[in-house]
Amino acid sequence: MSRSGKWHESVGAVHLHSDFSDGALPIPEIADIAAEMDIDFLMFSDHNTLEPKRRGLECWHGNILVLIGCEINDPDDRNHYLAFQIDREIERGLSAYTYVRQVHEAGGFGVIAHPSERRSFSDAYPPYPWTAWDTADFDGIEIWNQLSEWIEGVTRANIAWRILHPLRSIRFPVWETLERWDSLNRIRRVVGIGGIDVHAHRIRILGLFPVQIYPYKVQFRSIRTHVLTEKPIRGLTGEVLPFPEAEDQIFRALRAGHCFIVNRALGDGRGFQFRVESGAGIRIMGDRIPNGSLHTFHAEVPRPGRIRLLRNGQVIQTENGDRLIHETRLPGVYRIEVLRRKRGWIYSNPIVIE
Numbered sequence: 007m008s009r010s011g012k013w014h015e016s017v018g019a020v021h022l023h024s025d026f027s028d029g030a031l032p033i034p035e036i037a038d039i040a041a042e043m044d045i046d047f048l049m050f051s052d053h054n055t056l057e058p059k060r061r062g063l064e065c066w067h068g069n070i071l072v073l074i075g076c077e078i079n080d081p082d083d084r085n086h087y088l089a090f091q092i093d094r095e096i097e098r099g100l101s102a103y104t105y106v107r108q109v110h111e112a113g114g115f116g117v118i119a120h121p122s123e124r125r126s127f128s129d130a131y132p133p134y135p136w137t138a139w140d141t142a143d144f145d146g147i148e149i150w151n152q153l154s155e156w157i158e159g160v161t162r163a164n165i166a167w168r169i170l171h172p173l174r175s176i177r178f179p180v181w182e183t184l185e186r187w188d189s190l191n192r193i194r195r196v197v198g199i200g201g202i203d204v205h206a207h208r209i210r211i212l213g214l215f216p217v218q219i220y221p222y223k224v225q226f227r228s229i230r231t232h233v234l235t236e237k238p239i240r241g242l243t244g245e246v247l248p249f250p251e252a253e254d255q256i257f258r259a260l261r262a263g264h265c266f267i268v269n270r271a272l273g274d275g276r277g278f279q280f281r282v283e284s285g286a287g288i289r290i291m292g293d294r295i296p297n298g299s300l301h302t303f304h305a306e307v308p309r310p311g312r313i314r315l316l317r318n319g320q321v322i323q324t325e326n327g328d329r330l331i332h333e334t335r336l337p338g339v340y341r342i343e344v345l346r347r348k349r350g351w352i353y354s355n356p357i358v359i360e
């Protein structure tokens with residue numbers, strides 16, 4: 007099948023900071039930049055504040071759908087958590103377990119941010135990893151965080167190169183995170199999203215003068231999250247779905263795992279498909295289906311790459327080209343990774359055969 011009849015693709019930039027916390031620009035200016043970048047929606051997560059939502063900034067800004075959540079942290083500034091679809095801030099100073107539960111109970115969509123962050127090059131920018139794994143109340147994890155990857159790879163020897171070529175510093179999601187994501191999905195659906203964690207402020211590293219490592223415009227060409235919605239949020243002639251409905255479409259798709267992550271620096275990923283055909287009909291990434299029949303997986307990419315099909319974290323088939331087909335009767339967590347120029351390009355959410 008082609009999914010074109012049923013699913014509509016929208017491209018988002020997720021995990022953004024504005025001047026409501028430690029980002030450099032106001033939300034409307036950031037939306038104006040995104041409007042020139044072939045992006046459909048933005049998900050802001052300023053630290054511990056929903057003030058932009060109260061001020062009515064969660065709406066359509068021209069053709070850009072702006073969604074507003076916040077990033078929560080514990081008293082040790084660890085366990086950063088992106089919370090969307092909540093109306094009030096979570097009280098500060100709580101443990102991660104408590105705020106993860108509270109976001110869930112408030113009906114929010116919660117995503118663990120930069121779970122495996124490990125950096126040691128500067129005391130001024132310590133890592134903020136996730137440690138509170140003993141909870142099942144979160145909805146997703148950030149499988150790729152662009153800022154973490156950039157900072158983690160910085161050394162005195164390469165810093166100048168990395169400042170000059172920020173997009174070329176993006177290589178792969180952290181293996182440990184992918185491994186954990188695969189094992190979580192054997193138990194329940196945990197959605198993978200890609201975050202850019204853009205601040206665009208100047209940072210002082212390794213005792214050098216402060217540099218703006220990533221303007222928003224550059225960041226918007228890096229990690230993107232593509233979602234597949236039932237209705238198009240924007241029509242071909244520019245008309246848009248009314249705000250609450252558009253918001254609902256995006257979060258329904260995210261919660262269902264109908265999404266994939268693209269490193270835009272290696273090419274536009276629009277049109278990527280990953281689906282399975284079986285006795286249960288045709289299902290797409292994010293779906294969980296019962297076993298009991300022959301399942302045929304199809305992956306199609308908009309331009310050639312090295313396509314890998316993984317089952318429970320192990321690569322079981324690789325194709326160089328623009329499609330991969332795989333038949334199986336085995337249960338497991340199946341997902342696709344596509345590489346280009348020896349770097350990670352597209353990461354699908356899994357299809358799970360129970």
Ligand SMILES: [Zn+2]
Nearest residue numbers: 077086119134
């Ligand atoms: Zn954070």
Ligand SMILES: [Zn+2]
Nearest residue numbers: 021023077203
């Ligand atoms: Zn952040």
